[in-house]
Structure formats: structure tokens, C-alpha cells
Amino acid sequence: MRTGPTGKLLRRDVVAELLRDRGGLLAIGGLGAPAWDITAAGDVPENLPLWGGMGAAAMMGLGLALAQPSRPVAVITGDGEMLMGIGSLATIAVQRPRNLAIVVLDNEHYGETGMQETATRHGVDLAAMARGAGIGDCRLVKTAEEVTALREAIHGGAGPLFAQVKIDEAPVPLVLPPREASILQARMREAVLGPAAHLQ
């Protein structure tokens, strides 16, 4: 797994490893770069990349994880997106969904709007906030080995788990998913529920 000029992990390599041999894993990508990252790993129906709804990615993961308790669900989002919905960590901790993982790709910046600094740049510790909310497995991830261990934990069903992955801040090429959001939801529903999804 490669690192960038800052010595931190490259975001695309992190996501490619987390989504490797994914089986039935369902992934929600927070708006902005994480949505492009999960798309770069494979534009498949089991991905729901978000073009909006900032602050709600983790809660979407909760609703999906509760509805599909036998499938692993990973929310892969950014530090700015997570900070906007930080209260949802309390909501999720109380519900204790064993199949839900929240992975924050933390580059300490708002990447889509001109690389302004986020609060994590100034010492705000997201993993500590998740731990404080009551999520049992909270990790700070900085190495390739820790990413691989995180991948195994996502599939392990001992969640909920929260991971703050420190990544390099250098921008990477856009890999855009379909922008018509009705397609994005319908293809995931069909992947999960079969053709009956469209008759519900």
C-alpha cells in the first residue's frame, strides 16, 4: 500500500483494500472524494455513492444495517462529512448494529471546496468522540497492516466499529459514479432484494 508526500496512506489504496473480495458487503460512500473512491474500486450495485445529504452517511448505514442484519455494511466517508453528523455516533452507539462499520478517511480538509482545514486538522479526535459515544471498537488507522485488520473486522460482524484512517491530502483524479440518484438506489435495492425490489 502506497503512501503520499505526507507519509500518510493513499486514499484509493485504502479503499481498494477495504473493498477487496467484498462478498455481500454493502458500501455507502459519503459525498465528495469518498464517493469517488468507492467508485474507483468498482462501480457496482452494492455501492451507494452520495452526491449530497452531507452529514447523513452514517445514519444511512444504520438504517441499511438494521434492515439487512446478515450483511456487512460499511460507511466510507470523509472527516468533514462525519463532523457535520457527529451526533449520529451517539444514535448508532445506542442501537449497537453488529454489522455496521463507519470508516472516516481523514485528510483533515474539505476537499471539494478548496482544501480548507477541518477541525481534525486542529486536534479534534474523531475516534475518541466515537469511543465517548459508546462505540466499542474505535480505531485510529495509520498503516497498511492496520487497514488489512480493519478490512477483516468489517467482515467479522462484531460491530459497530469506527475507524479514523489518516490519509494523504493530495487530490486524486475524479472517478464519477452515475449522477442520477434514482438509478443508484434502485440498483442497490435490486442487488439486495432481487427483482421484487421494484414491486415493493
Added chain:
Amino acid sequence: MPDATEDWPDQIYGLLKEHDIRQVALVPDAGHSRLIKRCLADNDMRVVTLTTEEEGIGMLFGAWLGGEKGVLLMQSSGVGNCINMLSVPIAHRTPLPMIVTMRGDYGEFNPFQVPMGNATQQVLEAMGTLVKRADAPEDVAPTVNATLRMAFNTYRPTATLIGQRVIGAKTFGK
């Protein structure tokens, strides 16, 4: 047995069962307290207390992705917290039924409730939500039924606003 003017929360609960609602997202409101108790007592419903109402919009979108139906219960002030997040069910064309108990409506005592209460219907409609009001106890069940049907049959955000004439105004003894 409660009389007909008081059992509208039980009628809503019955409709939630009829529509196979499995996820109930809410920020508590006194007007919904009886309905919340019924939902909490039901092992086939997952009641999730939110830190802010907009969380419920994300959660119910996720529920729909996974094949479960949900409903969002809140007070009118909470509608204001949801405005931008309504883009999620609109852009994805997914159901989002909301049952809103009104404050800042008939006989309100608290000045802070009036601005959002007075704007609730306009704000929801400005964001593409189908809104119906129930201002008498006997109107609550048919209106909520319509809100559930329009959400799940036509894939969009819908809302019933239950007026303060139904719930009763909180007067703090004044």
C-alpha cells in the same frame, strides 16, 4: 377504553402495523408520546431516538435500500432541521413519510415555537413534500393513511401535520 377524541395515536399505530413499518425514527414530542409508547412495546418495530431530526431522513433512506419501511415522527420545530436533507429522498426517488405534531399553532404559549410552526407547511412544500393537515381527531387516521400511501406508492417525502387543536396547547399553567 379511550374515547374517540383521544385514541388517534392508537389509530396511527394501527396504520403503521398495516403498512408494515419496521423502523420508527424520532425526536420525542409530547404530542407523540402515546404513539411512541405503543411502538416501543412492539418487538417488530425498531424505535431509534435521534439526536436531530435530519438523521432520520438518512436512516429511513438506508432502511429503504435494505427493503424495510420506516416513518419519521417529530415536532414542527424539527422540520426546520430537515430542510436540506429532504434532497436525499427527492433525488433518489424514495419514500419518506413524516408525522409531525404542531407547535406554534393554535394557542401557542412559547414565542420560540411560533416562527417554525407558522412556516412548517410552506417549508416542507418548498422542498417538494406532499403535505396534508389534520385539525380534528377524526381526521388524523385518514390523513396519516394518505401520507403513508403516497410516500410508498409514489416514492417521495410526504407529511401529515397534526394541528395543535388536536393535541392541545402547552400553556405552562397560564
